[in-house]
Amino acid sequence: MLTASTLILLATLAGYALLCAIRPFAVCRTCSGTGLREARKGMKLCRRCRGTRYRLRAGRRLRNHARRVHTEGTCTRPTTDKERLPWQ
Numbered sequence: 721m722l723t724a725s726t727l728i729l730l731a732t733l734a735g736y737a738l739l740c741a742i743r744p745f746a747v748c749r750t751c752s753g754t755g756l757r758e759a760r761k762g763m764k765l766c767r768r769c770r771g772t773r774y775r776l777r778a779g780r781r782l783r784n785h786a787r788r789v790h791t792e793g794t795c796t797r798p799t800t801d802k803e804r805l806p807w808q
């Protein structure tokens with residue numbers, strides 16, 4: 721039987737996954753969405769978001785990585801640019 725805290729945790733994770741699916745980008749926390757940061761000689765582009773003002777959410781980054789690993793692991797197309805290993 722699931723306890724109430726487990727249900728709350730699962731609901732929170734499901735909500736975050738839904739948020740990452742609907743809105744994968746969030747406002748950059750370093751520059752607060754301005755795309756600029758203060759430097760000694762005036763303003764410079766924010767290094768974290770490279771001036772785009774948005775960052776990829778951690779959950780979406782994790783999903784993209786998992787999707788990439790799955791795609792590369794199940795790819796059945798022959799690779800012509802790589803040297804084939806003896807067991808392939």
Ligand SMILES: [Zn+2]
Nearest residue numbers: 748751766769
């Ligand atoms: Zn930024």
